Amino acid sequence: MQALSLADLESAADIAYQVLSPTPQINWPLLSARCGNEVWVKHENHNPTGAFKVRGGLVYMSRLEQRDPDCPGVVTATRGNHGQSVALAAARSGIPAVVVVPHGNSASKNSAMEALGCELVVYGRDFDESAAHAGRLAKKRNLHRMPSFHLDLVAGVASYALEFLRSKPTLERVYVPIGLGSGICGMISARNALQLSTEIIGVVSSEARCYQKSLAAGHCVNTDSANTLADGMAVRVPNAEALQMMSGNVAEIVAVSDEEVLQAMSCFFHDTHNVAEGAGAAALAALLQQCDRYRDKKLGVVLSGGNVDSCVYARALTLQA
Structure with missing residues (x-):
């Protein structure tokens, strides 16, 4: 890298x-x-x-807008803080955001993400299973797959x-x-x-x-x-x-x-x-x-x-x- x-x-x-x-x-x-x-x-x-994650989400979304001004939406996986970052940054950019979290995820983090305007999807036993599902949703719904590391x-x-x-x-x-x-x-x-x-x-x-x-x-x-x-x-x-x-x-x-x-x-x-x-x-x-x-x-x-x-x-x- x-x-x-x-x-x-x-x-x-x-x-x-x-x-x-x-x-x-x-x-x-x-x-x-x-x-x-x-x-x-x-x-x-x-x-x-x-x-701290909000810093990365803002930068990624800003540069995504430049690369793909017609982006139909983004999907990502998280245990919470990355998801809040994506939800906040996407809302500022006017881009729909789907966030996948595992079962049993923090209730307060889930609420915070939804309050920031994302669509919350609950899937999998842990972050890694949620991440795999986010990849499938990206293909199924023609969304930009936003990674958790970039x-x-x-x-x-x-x-x-x-x-x-x-x-x-x-x-x-x-x-x-x-x-x-x-x-x-x-x-x-x-x-x-x-x-x-x-x-x-x-x-x-x-x-x-x-x-x-x-x-x-x-x-x-x-x-x-x-x-x-x-x-x-x-x-x-x-x-x-x-x-x-x-x-x-x-x-x-x-x-x-x-x-x-x-x-x-x-x-x-x-x-x-x-x-x-x-x-x-x-x-x-x-x-x-x-x-x-x-x-x-x-x-x-x-x-x-x-x-x-x-x-x-x-x-x-x-x-x-």
Whole structure:
């Protein structure tokens, strides 16, 4: 997959900034004290859809309009945040959007997508089965099949990483959750374009290790399941282009359990009064797992989103922070 230049990233950021503003990066004293390091949080939960994905959707849809001004509609698959991004961007462009989600998907994310104007289709036991169905719908209904990983999506979401790394260029390590890969590939693209030495640490669920296994093997390795409450990381089939971009650019992949994610959600609330969804808390969960190994460092964590169902969040808040 081709590398994105700084000019590529800045051009994509200009598109995103027509709708949203840069999100803050904040050093919370309580959180830093808990971790024994200077910790900076990138607050993508402050975006219009409550997650980083909106950046990519806006860029992809803008460029799709240029490539195909007569596009009859788009169809995509999601566990929620990508779908909200597509629904918002499609509505702004006046293009119909169909979003496929698996059975048992987050009720609040489903409601948010429908409120943004998309047609919601429920199909499959997980994201990967929903994605296959989206492909079939694209052919059946003559819709543009919008992927969940694409260079335009990476360029768009990389704007969060440009903001973070330009503001804090001396970060030694930054922890980034991995779903299908656009978020971490955006961070890689920005780090490389800015010619920084920041180590990038990918974070997966212990119940969805496809990228951890794939990077270790040097090729795509599917898993049989991806049963985690961190739905943004519930992927069992890795994307080959994302894997190629991660290879040689990610210092380490850390796996975190659902219990560690819930604990990190609780810590975010008690130390910062911010709401984090499962994937949004995963970066902090990984740092907490490793904080005894790293002391007095300048570290970053990406709070990628805050769209969590109340029943899951209630579980997190019962834990001692």
